[in-house]
Amino acid sequence: MRRHWHRKPHLVRQAIAGFPGFLDRAAMVRLAQRDDVESRIVIRNGRSWAVHHGPFRRRDFTGLPSTNWTLLVQGVNLHDERGADLLEAFSFLPYARLDDLMVSYAAPGGGVGPHFDSYDVFLLQGSGRRRWRISTQDDLTLREDLPLRLLRKFRAEQEWILEPGDMLYLPPSHAHEGVALDECFTYSVGFRAPAFTELASQFLQDFADRLELPGRYEDAGAAPVTTPGRLPARLVEASCKALSRIRWTHGDVEAFLGRFLSEPKPQVFFDPPARALSERDFRRHLGRHALRLHGKSLMIYSAHTVFLNGETYQFPRGVPPLLRELADRRAVQGTDLPSAMAALLRDWHASGYAYFSLPGRRHANG
Numbered sequence: 001m002r003r004h005w006h007r008k009p010h011l012v013r014q015a016i017a018g019f020p021g022f023l024d025r026a027a028m029v030r031l032a033q034r035d036d037v038e039s040r041i042v043i044r045n046g047r048s049w050a051v052h053h054g055p056f057r058r059r060d061f062t063g064l065p066s067t068n069w070t071l072l073v074q075g076v077n078l079h080d081e082r083g084a085d086l087l088e089a090f091s092f093l094p095y096a097r098l099d100d101l102m103v104s105y106a107a108p109g110g111g112v113g114p115h116f117d118s119y120d121v122f123l124l125q126g127s128g129r130r131r132w133r134i135s136t137q138d139d140l141t142l143r144e145d146l147p148l149r150l151l152r153k154f155r156a157e158q159e160w161i162l163e164p165g166d167m168l169y170l171p172p173s174h175a176h177e178g179v180a181l182d183e184c185f186t187y188s189v190g191f192r193a194p195a196f197t198e199l200a201s202q203f204l205q206d207f208a209d210r211l212e213l214p215g216r217y218e219d220a221g222a223a224p225v226t227t228p229g230r231l232p233a234r235l236v237e238a239s240c241k242a243l244s245r246i247r248w249t250h251g252d253v254e255a256f257l258g259r260f261l262s263e264p265k266p267q268v269f270f271d272p273p274a275r276a277l278s279e280r281d282f283r284r285h286l287g288r289h290a291l292r293l294h295g296k297s298l299m300i301y302s303a304h305t306v307f308l309n310g311e312t313y314q315f316p317r318g319v320p321p322l323l324r325e326l327a328d329r330r331a332v333q334g335t336d337l338p339s340a341m342a343a344l345l346r347d348w349h350a351s352g353y354a355y356f357s358l359p360g361r362r363h364a365n366g
C-alpha cells in the first residue's frame with residue numbers, strides 16, 4: 001500500500017498460486033446471454049476494431065474467428081458467489097472503493113487494445129497466458145475513429161507474460177495493453193474513486209430532495225415601475241440571501257456517501273429465499289450457520305449508521321459490533337441476540353440481502 005497503491009504498477013508472481021479461475025468459456029457465454037449482465041465482445045481486425053454489446057445469443061459465438069477477439073463480462077461478483085469470494089482477498093481495501101470483478105475470455109491474440117482506465121485495477125491471470133505491456137507515458141490522447149477508447153500512440157516500456165495466478169496491479173491512468181497468447185481468462189478487480197463533479201451533482205440532487213428553505217419573496221412597499229421588463233434588483237438580492245442560508249453539514253455528506261456508495265447498480269435485483277424463516281428457526285440457524293451477505297449486497301458503516309444497499313439504519317449509541325463484523329467480514333454467526341437485532345437480520349435474510357451458508361453448500365448459487 002505504501003509503495004504501490006494508487007501510485008505505481010506492481011507485478012506479483014503467483015499472487016494466488018496456480019489460480020485456475022472458476023469460469024470456463026461455456027459459463028462465460030451463459031453469463032453473456034443474461035439481460036441482467038453487462039457484457040461486450042471486442043474483435044480486432046488489423047488496425048480496426050469492432051465492439052458488440054450483450055446480451056448475446058448462443059449463435060453469436062459460433063461465427064467468431066479463431067483468433068483476435070475477447071468477451072468481457074462485468075459484475076461477475078453479483079452473479080456468482082465465487083466471484084464475491086475472490087473479492088474478499090482484496091479486503092485490505094475499503095469496500096467503499098470496490099467496484100466489481102470483470103472477467104474476460106480471449107481467443108489467442110484477443111484483447112481490448114492499448115488504453116488506460118480511470119480505476120485502480122488488479123489483473124489476475126486465470127488459465128492461459130497473457131502478455132501485458134505498460135507505459136508511464138503522459139500522452140493519453142485517444143484515437144477518434146474507433147468505437148472503443150484506444151490510445152493513439154502507445155509506447156510500451158515494460159512487458160511481462162502472466163501465467164495462471166500471476167497478478168498485475170495498475171493505478172489509474174496508466175497506459176496498458178494485454179494480449180492473449182493462448183485462450184486465456186483474466187480476472188480484473190476494479191476499484192472506483194468518485195469523480196468530484198459527479199459526486200457533487202449526485203450530492204446536490206440528493207440534498208435538494210431533503211432541502212427545506214422556509215419563506216417566500218416579499219416586496220411589500222415596492223414603488224411602481226416604468227420598466228416592468230427589468231428583473232428587480234431586490235428579487236436578486238433576496239434570492240442571494242435566501243440561497244446563502246443553504247448549509248450542509250459533515251453529517252449530511254457522510255450520510256449521502258453511505259447511501260450513494262451502497263446503492264446497488266440499476267440492474268441488480270435481490271431474490272428473497274424460497275421460504276421465509278420463523279423467528280425461532282432463524283435464531284436456530286444463526287446459532288449453527290454463518291449468515292453471509294449476498295455478493296450483490298453492499299454494506300458499509302460509519303460511527304452511528306449502517307448503510308445496506310442504499311438503505312440507512314441509525315444506531316445513536318454506535319453501530320453494534322455484530323453489524324460491523326457483518327460489514328467487514330461479510331458473514332456473522334451468533335446466539336442470544338437481542339430481539340431487535342435478530343429482527344433486523346431476519347429482515348435482511350427475507351429480502352435476499354443475506355443467506356445462510358450451510359455446511360457443504362457454502363453458496364446460494366455457483
Ligand code: SIN
Binds near residue numbers: 111112121
Ligand atoms: C482484459 O481483461 O482483456 C482487459 C482488462 C483491462 O485491460 O482493463
Ligand code: CO
Binds near residue numbers: 176
Ligand atoms: Co484496462
